[in-house]
Amino acid sequence: MMSPRSQLFGRDALLNDLEREIKKGHHVLLTGPIGVGKSALLVAVLQRIEPRESEWYQFDPVASDAEDEPIEPAPLPETPGRHDQVMIYLSEHQGKAQFVQIARRLLETGILKPSTLELAKKYDDLPPSAIEWKKIRRNVNRLSMRDLTQAIIPAIYEWEGRILIGVDDLTSLTPTQQAFWLAILEHAQVIGCASSRKSGLSKLWWKMKHVAVPPLDCRAATDLVRDYIARHGVLIESPGLYIGHVVKQANGNPQAIMDMLESSAREKRLDKRQIREMRHAAGLTYVDFTPVMFIAGAAIIGTRYLAIGLGDTALYVMAGMGAALFLSLRVFMFKGSRGKTGG
Template sequence: MLATGAIVAVNGLNPLSLIALAIGGVLAIAPKLKLSSKNETQDPAPLIEEIPTPEEKRLAGVPPVVATSGEFKIYRQAELNRTTASLKANGAILIAGEDGSGKSVLAGAVVENLQDEGYIVAFIEPATPKQMLLEIAHQFDIPTEDLEGKSLTADKLKRAIATFLEENTAFLVLDDAHCCDAKFRMWLKQLRRSDAPMLLLATDPPRTDIFINIPRIELKPLPEYAIREIMVIAAAERAIALKPSELSKLQERAGGNPMLAARAVDEEYLGLDVEGADHRRYFDITPLILLAGIAFVIMRFIGLGTGDQALYIFGGIAAAVFLGLSRLLYNLPPEDRRIR
């Protein structure tokens, strides 16, 4: 009966009234639907974690050159993976390279990766032998006093650390190992005989004591794209705009050294006019020597063809000298493989 009455009521309205009634209903319901949809789909404001800026990290002592982990970019990912894998296999590794090449930052990334996986790591820097032993004991949580409250001697600390490394999975990382006392390095050599995993970092390490016992990784200069990216980041931190030509000029002074790349931007920021650079990246002039030898050989044939005896003799002697020097230089071992 109610449905019939509704039909009669609708039939009693003209089409225009029906259209107006429908539009009015839609306009009345639409705001509620829109508000309900907005309330259902709107997510609460996410919590934003404040991340220190590169400038804050630079002031805190973190080198702005090569990334360690996290939001930083790793430029030496292969070396990082190889070093971490070697340490996990109870191995030892030596990372060598010139000052500012990124050894300490790479070591920091290795330490962070190991600590994230739950390993115990002692990361120390050069000091007196007793201070370094105390620092290792502190980071390994080894007591430095006996039952009577007396401080342990250096020999007792060495035995306690050696025992801890034998009974636990722990790693020893030593920065600037070449600056350590020779006796301390000999103790490291003894630790290595018991397969204690360790990572050493050194600049031009001598091939003696511990340095000759463990394999080494030579940090090569970073590629040009990485150095330019480092300079662009450093320039952005200092709010200075550098043209591509200026970046190219500064890049020549860096020579593949990440620390020198950041320093070059600092010098440009301070308006310092620096001519030279401290890097050890040199250009290979072997092709130029070979071209000179070829030129002297051609000179010899020209003298032979023109009948100029002096030119013929000079070209032959010069060609022989250049060919001999090139053969001698070719047979010499690379500089990084020579015994110092």
């Protein structure tokens, strides 16, 4: 598992820029491929903006909304004052589960009245710390996203403080869920991550400032590998070859780098043969040959019609042979792959 230190290697400037954008009040969307470090940046910047450690329990997987109860109960957050900032971190990836997490957090902080979630009136008279989530979770989970939104929006609208929502993954958001998130954006500041900006969600993306998280540059990737080797005492026959190979194969992806480092750390000693055999999918890029297929197909069809018009039998036969070759190779041409040579 990647440590926070490893995930943020070479990200100081980007982290500072992200903090400035959030402090300006912008909604922010972090974009980039899987494993590039979006979630790590999100957590790091939220911890900068929210200095109270009592709020950080939200980043602990043990405190998640899993069906199984945690071995040790997560610490309860402090009940905020009416003008305080409230931070909500959403670790769930599905839209409905994210809104359940919002409702849970608002209940914990006393911003949301339990009865607005169709819970028994008796809960309204209890302090937030006395409401056990495990006893009400099933009832809250039964509510639709519309019902959850209708409870959440008035609560955050009436809150006089700032509500900051960090979303670990907006990639799976659907066009039908867009309206619910647009309502949230009107009354709370949202910072989210997405591997790609899905079509059909343009109204949502327009409201968010896009911050691309690029792969690590060669120097930062090299420093990360060197740091890991020194901290874990990995025995390597040729350190220079090893570092260069890992950096090249990972293609600047921090998760890919750590995958390779952790895999090789299991070996007692890495020799040159083992180093050269190390591979990672991040070191490959896929070239889409679809446009080539369309052009080649159109050229072959056009040539056959031209041959018919001119009465040129030789040209017609050549076009037929080209069509046969085209059909036999089409399976292999739609997606071809080659290794990247950059570091």
